[in-house]
Amino acid sequence: MAYDDLRSFLATLEKEGQLLRITEEVLPEPDLAAAANATGRIGENAPALYFDNVTGFTDARIAMNVHGSWANHALALGLPKNTPVKEQVETFAARWDAFPVAPERREDAPWRENTQEGPDVDLFSMLPLFRLNDGDGGFYLDKAAVVSRDPEDPDDFGKQNVGTYRIQVIGADRLAFQPVPMHDIAQHLRKAEEKGEDLPIAITLGNDPVITVVAGMPMAYDQSEYEMAGALRGAPAPIATAPLTGFDVPWGSEVVIEGVIESRTRQIEGPFGEFTGHYSGGRRMPVIRVDRVSYRTDPVFESLYLGMPWTEVDYLVGPNTCVPLLKQLRAEFPEVQAVNAMYTHGLMVIISTAKRYGGFAKAVGMRAMTTPHGLGYVAQVILVDEDVDPFNLPQVLWSMSAKVNPKDDVVIIPNLSVLELAPAAQPAGITSKMIIDATTPVSPDVRGNFSTPAKDLPETKEWAAKLQKLIASRG
Amino acid sequence: MNSPVICPRCAFETVDKLATSPVPGVWDVLQCGQCLYTWRTIEPARRTQRDAYPEQFRMTLADIENAIEVPAVPPLRTTG
Ligand SMILES: [Zn+2]
Numbered sequence: 001m002a003y004d005d006l007r008s009f010l011a012t013l014e015k016e017g018q019l020l021r022i023t024e025e026v027l028p029e030p031d032l033a034a035a036a037n038a039t040g041r042i043g044e045n046a047p048a049l050y051f052d053n054v055t056g057f058t059d060a061r062i063a064m065n066v067h068g069s070w071a072n073h074a075l076a077l078g079l080p081k082n083t084p085v086k087e088q089v090e091t092f093a094a095r096w097d098a099f100p101v102a103p104e105r106r107e108d109a110p111w112r113e114n115t116q117e118g119p120d121v122d123l124f125s126m127l128p129l130f131r132l133n134d135g136d137g138g139f140y141l142d143k144a145a146v147v148s149r150d151p152e153d154p155d156d157f158g159k160q161n162v163g164t165y166r167i168q169v170i171g172a173d174r175l176a177f178q179p180v181p182m183h184d185i186a187q188h189l190r191k192a193e194e195k196g197e198d199l200p201i202a203i204t205l206g207n208d209p210v211i212t213v214v215a216g217m218p219m220a221y222d223q224s225e226y227e228m229a230g231a232l233r234g235a236p237a238p239i240a241t242a243p244l245t246g247f248d249v250p251w252g253s254e255v256v257i258e259g260v261i262e263s264r265t266r267q268i269e270g271p272f273g274e275f276t277g278h279y280s281g282g283r284r285m286p287v288i289r290v291d292r293v294s295y296r297t298d299p300v301f302e303s304l305y306l307g308m309p310w311t312e313v314d315y316l317v318g319p320n321t322c323v324p325l326l327k328q329l330r331a332e333f334p335e336v337q338a339v340n341a342m343y344t345h346g347l348m349v350i351i352s353t354a355k356r357y358g359g360f361a362k363a364v365g366m367r368a369m370t371t372p373h374g375l376g377y378v379a380q381v382i383l384v385d386e387d388v389d390p391f392n393l394p395q396v397l398w399s400m401s402a403k404v405n406p407k408d409d410v411v412i413i414p415n416l417s418v419l420e421l422a423p424a425a426q427p428a429g430i431t432s433k434m435i436i437d438a439t440t441p442v443s444p445d446v447r448g449n450f451s452t453p454a455k456d457l458p459e460t461k462e463w464a465a466k467l468q469k470l471i472a473s474r475g
Numbered sequence: 476m477n478s479p480v481i482c483p484r485c486a487f488e489t490v491d492k493l494a495t496s497p498v499p500g501v502w503d504v505l506q507c508g509q510c511l512y513t514w515r516t517i518e519p520a521r522r523t524q525r526d527a528y529p530e531q532f533r534m535t536l537a538d539i540e541n542a543i544e545v546p547a548v549p550p551l552r553t554t555g
Contacts, residue, residue, distance in 0.1 A: 131514070131515070170511050178545065193548060
């Protein structure tokens with residue numbers, strides 16, 4: 001089942017028991033963030049939260065933790081809510097093969113109902129903005145799908161980017177904006193700034209759940225997120241034309257903010273409690289002038305809490321980071337079985353692979369670091385054998401404890417690229433990277449004493465299925 | 476009000492009002508003219524009062540002026 005907007009997905013979450021309405025009056029700070037923070041501490045099937053009674057506001061509607069559990073992530077993809085994680089990632093990878101699915105353009109976007117323009121733009125009057133973490137520099141839009149085009153190739157639909165970036169509200173019509181240099185919009189901005197031109201931008205809030213997934217997904221520069229959304233939904237993604245920029249934006253958004261990134265301007269932004277579990281910022285970032293806002297009547301403001309993992313962003317971005325790495329590695333190394341890139345957006349990655357010959361696993365690890373996503377992330381790779389499940393952390397740690405001879409199996413490469421947010425980088429943007437080869441050495445790499453492994457009994461798989469069935473039927 | 480409002484983060488003395496609560500008189504959203512720190516007047520003291528503002532989040536004018544640019548502004552490309 002494909003959802004065309006956030007509201008229809010919220011209705012499904014509620015029907016499935018995965019949406020909690022908080023009806024008591026809450027403070028904008030610290031209650032909203034603290035409640036969402038708590039969803040990451042009460043187990044992995046926590047519900048989405050919906051607030052509409054917030055101190056000082058008359059008609060705030062705030063949705064949080066919408067993707068913040070494995071149950072909600074499964075429902076976003078139209079899967080049963082109890083689908084195991086490994087199966088969610090496998091389904092995601094299988095649907096990828098339908099890419100590209102052309103989007104469907106619609107004219108009657110509900111966000112056409114209301115408009116603010118020019119001097120009348122006032123984000124505070126339209127949205128119940130609030131702070132997340134104590135040390136944040138201000139109030140953030142942190143779950144938007146941001147649309148921009150390549151200034152040198154504006155008509156190329158594939159090079160139009162849809163991404164998620166952190167955006168600080170620094171005025172009624174001004175935003176500060178963080179494009180990490182590895183991300184597509186930073187390339188757009190660089191091209192515009194080299195010519196001294198502003199970069200037009202459309203920021204869409206409150207999107208259907210799959211648009212949010214693809215906006216946080218590390219895709220190739222010329223691949224369209226809308227065409228990927230169609231593949232993942234199993235139905236064309238509905239899009240509409242934004243009135244000021246002419247950009248393609250989601251049909252179902254609650255709010256569409258349009259304006260420009262002002263050329264060659266930087267202003268203090270942040271800090272912001274990031275997905276790394278650390279604050280970053282207090283840096284000079286680009287700024288956006290908002291020229292037009294379009295919004296649905298009674299818009300729902302969707303936001304997410306992030307900070308020390310696991311939080312919503314880990315459920316949201318974890319699976320969609322695994323799949324591109326899996327596909328890109330398999331393209332050259334079909335021996336790769338599975339990729340777990342769910343820890344801190346893939347700063348650490350666990351890969352299970354068969355070995356073509358001795359030394360092969362280390363090559364797979366190096367390739368992971370040179371994928372487009374790996375250039376900015378993937379600072380540590382753990383390689384495990386083909387029969388180890390990289391999502392099963394006890395099995396991964398067993399591999400490390402039993403198979404790793406540190407002198408031969410730990411490789412450290414100095415001074416490689418990483419995103420500036422990585423807390424361990426020194427200087428920001430530069431880090432050493434490490435490969436831990438926890439696979440069994442194969443010829444001609446003849447080391448260790450691995451000739452007599454104890455394997456699962458042949459009947460174990462069958463019994464696992466039987467037991468799961470018995471447990472499920474018990475209700 | 477009583478004492479003049481200063482920025483909890485950088486102690487700058489020019490503070491602007493960005494917004495006021497839709498329910499009259501409940502809160503304002505204020506912003507520092509120097510470091511752009513933004514806060515709601517009813518937030519806890521650790522976010523709104525200079526005395527209670529945590530040391531590790533404080534910011535000086537030098538911090539702002541010396542902060543690195545992300546991303547750096549590229550050289551202008553002049554085409555003939
Ligand atoms: Zn200040």
